[in-house]
Amino acid sequence: MDNQTNLNCGVYTLTHLESGAVYVGGSSHVPTRNFSHLYKLARGRHENSTIQALYDASPSGNSAFECAMIECCNRDDLVEREQFWIDALKPYASEVGRLVGIVGSGTDCPY
Template identity: 30%
Template structure:
């Protein structure tokens, strides 16, 4: 039996009750309860999807809220172990630590390019997610890099040679 989602039958906005203190009052548009077992379905369903999404750690309840104008491309980075192992983002570290099977992946709302950041901000304000580093959607403004990434950047600058030096070395 094959399941194919048809957008004509999906809600485009999330349902919520008046109790803003309980995150269980938000009903996602689509829920993939096991991000490991559902990987191929998640990728297949979300080509060119513009939405706000949420990762939920099923062990401790911590969440991450994000948005994308092409969800499949974003998901490929989440499912790339090489990319995750190089990252210092909290959500990436949590996915590695707990494993995909201990996370659910949810689409909170389908959006347009014009309103996706605004809607992401709404959910960040609503959930106050633990895995989000900054409180402002679509920005790393206010994020203070740790010493580790900063040392890596300075090392790259020190190793890079000025173009004139490269040319002189090649000529000799």
Template identity: 50%
Template sequence: MIIEINPVNCGIYSITHKESGQAYVGSSIDIRSRICQHLKSLSRGKHHSSKMQSLYNSSEGNTAFECRILEACSEDELDEREAFHIETGNSELNIATTKFGRQARKIAGRKPRQTVAKPKPPRKTRCDKKSDDAKRAAKVARQRERRAQQRAAAAEMSI
């Protein structure tokens, strides 16, 4: 496995099978971590490209692939530049051939690239706190009533 160390974070990359020359072209806002995700899913046998997975399984694993940064670009240009590289280059391992990147995820109904922070649970209001206090008070009252019944039953037994 060859990964060129490069300060580029956002851009287009390729993962090429050394023996066959077949390549996968992708885009990411964080190329290094995205390539690591590909290699991790390949090693687990769960890569989304079945062609790439079968090449991985039939060869020496990660060492059979070469990773390269093809182009650095802004986040706004990712889809356009990825489409260009897939259409003009060697990209037999890509599944999508008509829509790329975010466009393909929108069609497939997947999450967009940017992650949205999960909404925080609503804070407890005074009403919620009062209802919690009322629940606690009712629980304590039940416990006291149960103890009183146990004492009465014990007193009847001793008489």
């Protein structure tokens, strides 16, 4: 399946609806990764302190965020496509701080 596009593998955004702040990430299994983001946020243990602070300040909890798959791709192209979307969306230009994920981290992720 290395040369085929897996519909769960790709680049996603995690958007804080109140501020418009965007986190861009890539994962070999986006639905599980999005669940992991929301699970960690709810427990105050997210790796990204800016996203955690937005979550903590929001009275609406998980519903303050929208998870969206923006591109499906095969795992071999994941790092390249994640970088493309980071460059295109420029989440690091956000006034609330750097929200971009570490490029390439999704390929090493077990989910």
